[in-house]
Amino acid sequence: MRRAALLTLTLLALLPAAASADGDPASDVLLAQDAYYPYAPKASPQMTKALNGLLARVRTAGYPMKVALIQAPTDLGAYPNLFGDTQGYANLLAKEIAFNSHPHLLVVMPSGFGGDNLGAKVDSALAGIKVDDAAKTDGLVQGALAAVARIATANGHQTPVPPEATTALGASKASSKRSTPSVLVYGGPVLVALIAVGALIFVGRRKEREE
Amino acid sequence: MRRLAVVLLLLAGCGQAATERVPTIAHTPPAREPLRCSDAPRARARAHVELFRRGDIVVVPAGIGIRDGRRDGAYVHGRCRAALWTEEPTGLVLMARPATLGQLFATWRRPLPRARAWLDGRRWRGPLARVPLRDGAQVVVQEGLPLAPVHAAYTFPP
Numbered sequence: 553m554r555r556a557a558l559l560t561l562t563l564l565a566l567l568p569a570a571a572s573a574d575g576d577p578a579s580d581v582l583l584a585q586d587a588y589y590p591y592a593p594k595a596s597p598q599m600t601k602a603l604n605g606l607l608a609r610v611r612t613a614g615y616p617m618k619v620a621l622i623q624a625p626t627d628l629g630a631y632p633n634l635f636g637d638t639q640g641y642a643n644l645l646a647k648e649i650a651f652n653s654h655p656h657l658l659v660v661m662p663s664g665f666g667g668d669n670l671g672a673k674v675d676s677a678l679a680g681i682k683v684d685d686a687a688k689t690d691g692l693v694q695g696a697l698a699a700v701a702r703i704a705t706a707n708g709h710q711t712p713v714p715p716e717a718t719t720a721l722g723a724s725k726a727s728s729k730r731s732t733p734s735v736l737v738y739g740g741p742v743l744v745a746l747i748a749v750g751a752l753i754f755v756g757r758r759k760e761r762e763e
Numbered sequence: 764m765r766r767l768a769v770v771l772l773l774l775a776g777c778g779q780a781a782t783e784r785v786p787t788i789a790h791t792p793p794a795r796e797p798l799r800c801s802d803a804p805r806a807r808a809r810a811h812v813e814l815f816r817r818g819d820i821v822v823v824p825a826g827i828g829i830r831d832g833r834r835d836g837a838y839v840h841g842r843c844r845a846a847l848w849t850e851e852p853t854g855l856v857l858m859a860r861p862a863t864l865g866q867l868f869a870t871w872r873r874p875l876p877r878a879r880a881w882l883d884g885r886r887w888r889g890p891l892a893r894v895p896l897r898d899g900a901q902v903v904v905q906e907g908l909p910l911a912p913v914h915a916a917y918t919f920p921p
Contacts, residue, residue: 574813574820575914577853583788583822584837584852591920626921629811629853630901630914651788 575630576641578620579648586611587696590623590689599693602716606700615709617656617700620645621692638666656707658699660692670703677706687721694721789819794826795872797845804844806857808898811917812867813854816876817907823854828870845870847896855920856896864902865892878906884915 574580578588586607589595595603603619610617622641625632634641642659646668649655659666662685665678681698684691697717704711814821826832826839828848833840838851847858847870856867868875880887880894881903887894894902901917 574815574854574911575917577851577855577920580822580853581837581851626918628918630917632918 574648576628576645576648578622578627579645582618582620582645582649586616586618588620588627590621590627590692592623592626593688595621595689595693599690599697599716602714603693603696603700606697606711606714610700610704610709610711613704613709613711615656615704615707617658617704618649619658619660619696619700621689621696622659622661623689623692636661636663638664640666642666642668656703658696658703660696660699662692665695665699667703671707673706674703677702684721690721694719789816789821791822791824792871792873794824794829794832794839794849796830797828797848797870798872800828800830800843800845803842804846804859806859808858808861808896809919810856810858810896810898810900810902811854811919812856812864812896812902812904813911813914814876815903815905815911818905818909818911820911822852823849823856825849825852827856827867858896858898861895861897863892863896864894864904867896868892876904876906878904880904881913881915884913 577591581588587603589600607617607619620641622628622635625635628634628641631641631644634644638659638661641661642657643666645659646655646657649657654669656670657668658670660683662683664683665681667674670677678699681695681702683695687694694717697714701711701713701717812823814823825837826834826841826849828845829839829841829850830843831841840850846860847856847862847867849856856862864880865875875891878891880891882894883901891904894904896902899919901914903911903913905911905913
């Protein structure tokens with residue numbers, strides 16, 4: 553019995569511990585693209601285009617970055633407890649996506665920023681950047697736009713902050729893909745009623761003529 | 764004997780701290796088009812599947828069960844889909860009805876590995892092919908050692 557226990561302990565000593573991995577969607581998505589966007593609400597196409605374009609520019613400039621935008625615990629898969637803990641999640645994600653490199657990683661949540669390998673001046677670069685919580689996902693994207701440009705600049709890659717970083721954002725409805733124009737909601741039934749009344753009048757007059 | 768055990772325990776701890784393992788991507792077989800598909804079946808169940816080979820991540824690719832898929836970054840979309848499919852490389856499996864791990868690999872058109880499985884954090888003792896992918900299931904499949912930590916639950920997207 554003791555021998556078995558000793559053997560098990562020896563094996564434990566020899567086996568390297570596997571790091572936690574693969575339970576969060578961002579770690580898989582960031583292998584194929586530079587930004588992870590939340591499930592809901594969807595980022596608006598304009599803001600998505602702005603951030604993708606900025607990340608392509610800093611990559612070309614020699615400072616490739618990976619950005620994870622986390623709007624809700626559902627963006628964290630097996631780690632919902634890390635919602636709000638930006639730096640804790642950044643530490644985990646950095647290990648998960650560091651396969652053959654040590655990427656410059658930025659994590660944005662409604663509560664603020666976290667990151668890894670972003671240079672010594674990261675704190676001053678991020679100073680004053682607020683995440684617009686009311687604007688939901690577009691607020692995260694807006695914060696990321698300012699942060700990415702300023703971090704790249706702080707690390708010697710002069711990058712102007714895109715204009716979308718300071719554009720006034722609407723409420724969360726603005727970034728919802730399913731929002732329906734009010735004209736369709738309220739105007740549709742009125743239009744149907746008008747057509748029905750018109751049809752009744754037309755049929756009535758026709759009958760009168762026939763008689 | 765007890766002292767030796769204590770020393771070995773300490774060694775075990777030191778070894779893990781000094782050589783914390785950073786997972787790498789094991790070879791991920793790409794998604795293949797399904798043999799059969801129908802027009803835009805609705806997802807009525809979702810499961811999350813994590814695959815590991817010798818402690819390394821095997822990404823469950825986007826596009827399993829989708830014919831003529833349109834790639835958009837890490838995502839694949841398409842109307843002609845099998846009874847189960849993946850639109851993202853996160854292990855999220857969408858299903859027209861609850862399925863099994865065997866059906867996932869059959870749709871992927873890849874052989875099932877000789878591996879151990881966990882369902883909702885509990886070790887699965889039955890045949891690997893029969894691991895149920897019911898709505899909300901969290902499945903971990905591990906081939907070889909070392910073992911990665913097993914996640915017992917997954918927070919599904921809205």
